[in-house]
Amino acid sequence: MTHLSHSVDLPASTRRDILSRHSTIAPIGDTSNLGGCLRALGPVLNFAQNRDIYEEGDEADIFYKVVSGVVRTCKFLGDGRRQIDAFHIAGDLFGLEMRHSHSLCAEAVSDCTVISYRRRGIEALAANDEVLSRQLFLYAMRNLARAQEHSLLLGRGSAVEKVAAFLIEVSEPMPDAKVISLAMTRQDIGDYLGLTVETVSRTFSQLEREAFIELPSARQIWVKDRDALRRLNA
Amino acid sequence: MTHLSHSVDLPASTRRDILSRHSTIAPIGDTSNLGGCLRALGPVLNFAQNRDIYEEGDEADIFYKVVSGVVRTCKFLGDGRRQIDAFHIAGDLFGLEMRHSHSLCAEAVSDCTVISYRRRGIEALAANDEVLSRQLFLYAMRNLARAQEHSLLLGRGSAVEKVAAFLIEVSEPMPDAKVISLAMTRQDIGDYLGLTVETVSRTFSQLEREAFIELPSARQIWVKDRDALRRLNA
DNA sequence: CGTCTCCTTGAATTAGATCAATATGTGTGG
DNA sequence: CCACACATATTGATCTAATTCAAGGAGACG
Numbered sequence: 001m002t003h004l005s006h007s008v009d010l011p012a013s014t015r016r017d018i019l020s021r022h023s024t025i026a027p028i029g030d031t032s033n034l035g036g037c038l039r040a041l042g043p044v045l046n047f048a049q050n051r052d053i054y055e056e057g058d059e060a061d062i063f064y065k066v067v068s069g070v071v072r073t074c075k076f077l078g079d080g081r082r083q084i085d086a087f088h089i090a091g092d093l094f095g096l097e098m099r100h101s102h103s104l105c106a107e108a109v110s111d112c113t114v115i116s117y118r119r120r121g122i123e124a125l126a127a128n129d130e131v132l133s134r135q136l137f138l139y140a141m142r143n144l145a146r147a148q149e150h151s152l153l154l155g156r157g158s159a160v161e162k163v164a165a166f167l168i169e170v171s172e173p174m175p176d177a178k179v180i181s182l183a184m185t186r187q188d189i190g191d192y193l194g195l196t197v198e199t200v201s202r203t204f205s206q207l208e209r210e211a212f213i214e215l216p217s218a219r220q221i222w223v224k225d226r227d228a229l230r231r232l233n234a
Numbered sequence: 235m236t237h238l239s240h241s242v243d244l245p246a247s248t249r250r251d252i253l254s255r256h257s258t259i260a261p262i263g264d265t266s267n268l269g270g271c272l273r274a275l276g277p278v279l280n281f282a283q284n285r286d287i288y289e290e291g292d293e294a295d296i297f298y299k300v301v302s303g304v305v306r307t308c309k310f311l312g313d314g315r316r317q318i319d320a321f322h323i324a325g326d327l328f329g330l331e332m333r334h335s336h337s338l339c340a341e342a343v344s345d346c347t348v349i350s351y352r353r354r355g356i357e358a359l360a361a362n363d364e365v366l367s368r369q370l371f372l373y374a375m376r377n378l379a380r381a382q383e384h385s386l387l388l389g390r391g392s393a394v395e396k397v398a399a400f401l402i403e404v405s406e407p408m409p410d411a412k413v414i415s416l417a418m419t420r421q422d423i424g425d426y427l428g429l430t431v432e433t434v435s436r437t438f439s440q441l442e443r444e445a446f447i448e449l450p451s452a453r454q455i456w457v458k459d460r461d462a463l464r465r466l467n468a
Numbered sequence: 469c470g471t472c473t474c475c476t477t478g479a480a481t482t483a484g485a486t487c488a489a490t491a492t493g494t495g496t497g498g
Numbered sequence: 499c500c501a502c503a504c505a506t507a508t509t510g511a512t513c514t515a516a517t518t519c520a521a522g523g524a525g526a527c528g
Contacts, residue, residue, distance in 0.1 A: 075382065075383075075385075075386045077386065077390060077391075077467070077468040078467075078468035079468045081390040081468070082390070083385055083386040083389045083390050085382050085385060097375070098372055098375035098376060098379065099379075103379050103382065103383075104382065126364075126367075126368070126371075127364045127368075128364070130360075130361045130362075130364075130367065133360075133364065133367040133368070133371065134360070134361075134367070136371045137360075137367065137370050137371045137374055138332055140371055140374030140375045140378055141331070141332035141374045142332060143378050144374055144377050144378045144381060145332065145333075145337050147378060147381035147382060147385060148309065148319050148337065148338065148381060149309075149337075150385060151309075151317055151319060151381060151384060151385055151388055152309045152311065152317040154385055154388040154389045154428065155317045155388045155425075155427070155428030156311060156315040156316070156317050156428060157311075158515080158516095159515075159516070185473090185474065185475085186474075186475065186476090187474085191389075193389070194388065194389030194390060195516080195517095196516075196517055196518080197474090197475080197476095198475095198476080198477085198516085198517075198518080198519095199515090199516055199517075201475060201476055201477080202476080202477080202516090204475095204476095205476075205477085217524095217525090218474075218475055218476090218524085218525090219474095233311070233312075234311040234312035234313045234315070392483080392484095393483075393484070419505090419506065419507090420506075420507065420508095421506085429484080429485095430484075430485055430486080431506090431507080431508095432484085432485075432486080432487095432507095432508085432509085433483090433484055433485075435507060435508055435509080436484090436508080436509080438507095438508095439508075439509080451492090451493090452492080452493085452506075452507055452508085453506095469528105470527105470528095471526100471527085471528085472525105472526090472527085472528100473524105473525090473526085473527105474523100474524085474525085474526100475522100475523080475524075475525095476521105476522085476523075476524095477520100477521085477522085477523095478519105478520085478521085478522100479518100479519085479520080479521105480517105480518080480519075480520100481516105481517080481518070481519085482514100482515100482516090482517075482518085483514105483515095483516085483517085484513105484514090484515090484516095485512100485513080485514075485515085486511100486512080486513070486514085487510105487511085487512075487513090488509105488510085488511080488512100489508105489509085489510080489511100490507100490508080490509080490510100491506100491507075491508070491509095492505100492506080492507070492508090493504100493505085493506080493507095494503100494504085494505080494506095495502105495503090495504085495505100496501100496502085496503080496504100497500105497501090497502090497503105498499105498500090498501085498502100
């Protein structure tokens with residue numbers, strides 16, 4: 001569900017992909033049944049790493065589903081401070097809005113492939129399809145519940161609690177993976193958790209020192225004991 | 235929209251109500267068209283100040299609309315830290331969930347009156363009513379957009395920015411009111427903004443010193459220049 | 469090999485938290 | 499009506515978690 005995770009193999013792959021090609025099967029994610037209702041509606045698009053998919057304020061007549069790679073949706077303050085709302089992985093929908101302009105922007109964390117859908121299309125369908133319209137409602141409610149959970153973390157969590165929650169979140173969709181490959185930078189993680197890069201880095205080091213995780217490389221994380229991490233969150 | 239605001243006159247009014255009886259007309263709030271679809275379904279309930287309406291984990295077969303007074307919905311961490319998700323005023327819906335247990339708890343900030351609805355009822359109606367099901371979707375999306383906006387504040391805002399945003403939020407539904415009566419304590423405001431009571435109090439004092447607001451009493455706030463406050467948020 | 473981006477670590481700083489004391493206000497019971 | 503108790507608010511003094519500033523290090527790529 002709009003989770004954050006590692007990059008997966010890409011059609012237009014660059015050299016950097018070879019390194020992050022750990023190719024675990026991507027989970028279905030947020031879309032669940034909604035995905036079924038939407039199959040084969042739109043064209044496929046590719047975005048290179050760090051490319052904007054859309055900006056805040058852009059017309060929101062199209063929304064997207066991630067096929068591969070990772071997408072971040074975020075908001076900015078006037079002076080450039082950024083808050084990442086969510087990381088989206090294969091199967092997740094993003095960019096579906098109520099208003100006709102986007103309230104967040106979307107950027108490619110890694111090179112990625114997405115499918116686009118016309119919003120008018122889904123609205124027309126939903127009007128005659130009670131299953132689809134229920135799925136739409138559930139989609140929004142699921143994201144809402146997620147946002148509320150994240151608010152608790154942002155408002156009341158310590159740095160350790162935030163990072164621990166992040167690690168649980170990224171490791172959840174792949175419970176059997178020994179090592180998780182992160183597609184995002186420390187800066188991204190900081191902007192997701194309301195921390196600075198330095199604090200994220202220090203907290204990773206601390207968790208490694210305290211034997212909760214191991215860091216074979218900066219972007220590779222071995223979560224040694226997920227339950228112990230979970231216990232860090234009160 | 236799930237806003238925070240002053241207490242209004244109550245059926246079972248206590249002495250304290252007489253003091254906060256500034257009786258501005260309560261705005262329609264979050265419900266908008268959804269309200270129309272739901273008229274006259276459930277019984278009316280009264281809750282005294284600080285009473286629980288439901289707790290996190292309770293069965294979510296009923297949801298509510300505020301008739302008068304203010305309700306807070308919140309989450310807790312194991313050690314008692316609290317994050318208030320929203321304050322709900324007259325016209326706002328709360329407690330409508332996707333799962334069959336509540337993911338937040340709801341408490342009466344002031345004495346309040348609410349109407350209850352059966353969830354099964356609305357689900358049955360929505361299946362045959364495309365207008366209602368669209369309203370439900372929009373209701374969820376509106377709350378989602380609100381939660382995302384709030385995350386930016388929680389994750390990246392300073393104390394002054396948070397308090398300023400809060401003041402704008404409470405004063406928005408009553409643009410003509412000279413003085414706003416707050417139903418909630420400094421603790422409530424702190425738990426909404428991810429701050430301590432002391433920081434909220436200090437920030438109020440600071441904003442008064444800097445002439446953005448005036449505080450005739452702790453719960454009465456005169457927002458002297460809303461646009462100036464807005465400029466505090468980058 | 470040099471450059472660039474990302475990451476880590478250390479030292480100094482600070483915004484906000486914590487601790488503590490006082491004030492204000494409201495409701496209670498004599 | 500006053501005296502007291504209890505909630506809530508304010509303010510000051512300290513402390514600390516996280517930020518900021520600064521310096522290196524480690525990959526990745528041309």
